[in-house]
Amino acid sequence: MNNDLRRSVLDTPERNGASASGMGVGSHALGKDDRITLKQGAGGRAMRGLIEDAFLHAFATDPPQLAGVIGLAAMDDGGAVRIGDRWLVLTTDSHVIQPVFFPGGDIGRLAIAGTVNDLAMMGATDVLGLTCSVIIEEGFLRRDLERILASMRDTCREAGATVLAGDTKVMGKGEIDGIVINTAGVALTSHLITDRGLRPGDRLIVTGTIGDHGMAVMATRHGLALDTPLESDVAPINGLIRAALAADPTAVTAMKDPTRGGVASVLHEMASKGRVGVVIDERALPVRAAVRGISELVGIDPLLVANEGKAVMAVRADAAEHVLECLRAHPLGRNAAIVGVCTEERPGMVVLDTGFGRRLVAEPEGELLPRIC
Amino acid sequence: MTGRLEFRDPDRARALGGALEQAVAEVGRSPVAVMHVCGSHEQAIAKFGLRAAFPRGLDVIMGPGCPVCVTDLPEIDEAFALAMQGVRVATYGDMLKVPGTAGSLADAQAAGAHIDVVYSVAQAVDLARETGDEIVFFATGFETTAVATAAVVLAGLPANFSVLSAHKFIPPVMEIVAEMPHTRVEGFLAAGHAAIITGSGVFEPFVARHHLPVVVAGFEPLDILAALVKLVQMIRDDDHGVANMFPRCVTREGNRNAQQQLWRVFQTVGGRWRGIAHVPNGNLRLRDEWAHVDARRRFTIDVAALCDRAPSTLVRQCLCGNIMAGIAQPSDCALFGKECVPESPVGACMVSSEGTCRIWHQYGGVPNLGASA
Amino acid sequence: MCLGVPGLVVELDDLSAVVDFWGVRRRVRLDLVDEPVAVGDYVLNHVGFAIRRIPLEDVQATLAIYEQLLQESAEGTREDLMVADVRSELAAGAPRESKP
Numbered sequence: 001m002n003n004d005l006r007r008s009v010l011d012t013p014e015r016n017g018a019s020a021s022g023m024g025v026g027s028h029a030l031g032k033d034d035r036i037t038l039k040q041g042a043g044g045r046a047m048r049g050l051i052e053d054a055f056l057h058a059f060a061t062d063p064p065q066l067a068g069v070i071g072l073a074a075m076d077d078g079g080a081v082r083i084g085d086r087w088l089v090l091t092t093d094s095h096v097i098q099p100v101f102f103p104g105g106d107i108g109r110l111a112i113a114g115t116v117n118d119l120a121m122m123g124a125t126d127v128l129g130l131t132c133s134v135i136i137e138e139g140f141l142r143r144d145l146e147r148i149l150a151s152m153r154d155t156c157r158e159a160g161a162t163v164l165a166g167d168t169k170v171m172g173k174g175e176i177d178g179i180v181i182n183t184a185g186v187a188l189t190s191h192l193i194t195d196r197g198l199r200p201g202d203r204l205i206v207t208g209t210i211g212d213h214g215m216a217v218m219a220t221r222h223g224l225a226l227d228t229p230l231e232s233d234v235a236p237i238n239g240l241i242r243a244a245l246a247a248d249p250t251a252v253t254a255m256k257d258p259t260r261g262g263v264a265s266v267l268h269e270m271a272s273k274g275r276v277g278v279v280i281d282e283r284a285l286p287v288r289a290a291v292r293g294i295s296e297l298v299g300i301d302p303l304l305v306a307n308e309g310k311a312v313m314a315v316r317a318d319a320a321e322h323v324l325e326c327l328r329a330h331p332l333g334r335n336a337a338i339v340g341v342c343t344e345e346r347p348g349m350v351v352l353d354t355g356f357g358r359r360l361v362a363e364p365e366g367e368l369l370p371r372i373c
Numbered sequence: 374m375t376g377r378l379e380f381r382d383p384d385r386a387r388a389l390g391g392a393l394e395q396a397v398a399e400v401g402r403s404p405v406a407v408m409h410v411c412g413s414h415e416q417a418i419a420k421f422g423l424r425a426a427f428p429r430g431l432d433v434i435m436g437p438g439c440p441v442c443v444t445d446l447p448e449i450d451e452a453f454a455l456a457m458q459g460v461r462v463a464t465y466g467d468m469l470k471v472p473g474t475a476g477s478l479a480d481a482q483a484a485g486a487h488i489d490v491v492y493s494v495a496q497a498v499d500l501a502r503e504t505g506d507e508i509v510f511f512a513t514g515f516e517t518t519a520v521a522t523a524a525v526v527l528a529g530l531p532a533n534f535s536v537l538s539a540h541k542f543i544p545p546v547m548e549i550v551a552e553m554p555h556t557r558v559e560g561f562l563a564a565g566h567a568a569i570i571t572g573s574g575v576f577e578p579f580v581a582r583h584h585l586p587v588v589v590a591g592f593e594p595l596d597i598l599a600a601l602v603k604l605v606q607m608i609r610d611d612d613h614g615v616a617n618m619f620p621r622c623v624t625r626e627g628n629r630n631a632q633q634q635l636w637r638v639f640q641t642v643g644g645r646w647r648g649i650a651h652v653p654n655g656n657l658r659l660r661d662e663w664a665h666v667d668a669r670r671r672f673t674i675d676v677a678a679l680c681d682r683a684p685s686t687l688v689r690q691c692l693c694g695n696i697m698a699g700i701a702q703p704s705d706c707a708l709f710g711k712e713c714v715p716e717s718p719v720g721a722c723m724v725s726s727e728g729t730c731r732i733w734h735q736y737g738g739v740p741n742l743g744a745s746a
Numbered sequence: 747m748c749l750g751v752p753g754l755v756v757e758l759d760d761l762s763a764v765v766d767f768w769g770v771r772r773r774v775r776l777d778l779v780d781e782p783v784a785v786g787d788y789v790l791n792h793v794g795f796a797i798r799r800i801p802l803e804d805v806q807a808t809l810a811i812y813e814q815l816l817q818e819s820a821e822g823t824r825e826d827l828m829v830a831d832v833r834s835e836l837a838a839g840a841p842r843e844s845k846p
Contacts, residue, residue: 360737596808
């Protein structure tokens, strides 16, 4: 039963004619005549392929960091430009989550938190300003729009951020699904943190429980009756990160937020960019009981599930305990934990110690659950 | 719940691992090869990293225990042909992407056929009642799953529902494996869930005939380790019996109620299993008195048009048959992880969540990374 | 599809039960169980049907079997060590000392 519920949850029908089974011909490469597939929006290998082949080809300047620009080629959470002795960090995100209202949040909160968090992941926790661009389907309820905007306003207040510019478009009924929100943000930081700074010996910290957002959305979509309702963790965490960096901003060597593809995805990315191996202690991972329950029943590993209010950080060994204390002292970091270590062996690979033995965590092909963020 | 955590206690697991190592040493020859015939066993072994706890001198081979993987091309083709003839087909999610001669059910869906993924046959029956559409349930799975199909048949089906049975029966295939000339299997781990239905007694004729021990095993880490200890001890002692190491769920007689329902509805016939050619009494078909709900008799299924396609070059390189018979590993296959990946599978072993190749791929393709820290 | 999952019965009617699996509740059919099921019982569920009632006392019995297996192995170890000692001494041609 579990495997089949999992399949019915995970299967995204290929609506645009791309063959689902490939009839024995397998290929990752996107031929120029092929059509864009849903998989290419899932945040994994296929999407990276599309970005590298199409977008980088068009936009990459590929400058080295010394020249004062972190560009598209770095594929980090944001781009950055040096201004004097600081960095101007900028980022943008579009949000297409379905359903727009879910336990613990909505698309508005997600849009603001997502951009604020991407800036924070680069070490830029004081937001200068945000933009908000919406495309709304004709017929969308006015009161739903106002609810979303109110949620965005509240989330901005939490983050200490303001929307300074925006755009509004309406498309005809059926031309777009409900509402799509794009946000962009800018911030300044003296100390830039990338996602490629992992070094052997660094400790890996997650700032709280994993898998909450994806499982909450999935449970809602499939009407799973739960004893303890599960809520998304969607929240702006720039305040939490500021607290962690306060004592020693150089203690954090790399950082990323585990959205699509979950913690597994960011660990893979960080390990391969840093050319180190990662070993995670499964027993140290903080997981809510309800998430564990759904995971057992449906067979989806919490490591692979999206989070929207968490960070994965690599911290210098000598500073790890202190950073952990700072995180735990903050309301959003109560369940922070040291979950693993970086090694020289097996660069680019993520190993999980289950308590019985070790196994690899395979790189997720992309987000398992469609329309998750 | 039900002492689940006790069956995952790492200390007891370590102790059992030690006992297993000792038992293997006592057998006095190396390697000792045993086979399990259950996808869920392989899943558990991979997920918990149990291979790291197995001693070097022990080979735990996965045999033909994935019901999806052993569903042969003609059966997939029947379902595919029905779907393309315009009949609504309901099936378990794993079957969606298994390649047939002309394509998978997912391909049929992309071409406009109506396919429903269900997690229970009862759900498919409800669908027929609610919609009034003619629905064929493509019934796959071993005896544990076949009993559910039997139960709905006996409970009374609506006129617009029929069953296309591709169910299989495990004990006969153990005979085939035991009789294979190049087999080095010295004992079997039997699937605990199937044994709940059939009882551990079903293996008594087998052990008498082949002088090979059979141990019925559960699915938690301790269950699997303890069962292996017992199996290797029986090999050491030349003990050709059946041992039940899952007594909390399995009895010698099994579930008589379920058995009666199974055999009232189904009979065994010889048939093809993918990769294993002919298995006498290995397939379950509806008895004549159920002809009126048998899709094969209700419909004229035209597979002729599909049969004149030659298998592609890739399909010819596929090692699924040997992998399922336990004489090759996924890593022996040139296509594994390259042309053959879950998004574009060549063979059934890469499609099913219980397929050896799929499981290995999911866990990084490396089965044994060594012991826990 | 083999994946049978244990759960706790929280509600019951003639044909089906509501079962709690680690906090997720699902309705499960009772056509196939071979003994009466009550609220508070554990059942093993497979593709939407309960296929077995799991008596709690059997859980303890299973754990006891595993303990016994470990004990027997341990006893075997002691014996083997002694045998191994004797063999190696004989092989070395040394006179055998009596062990306490």
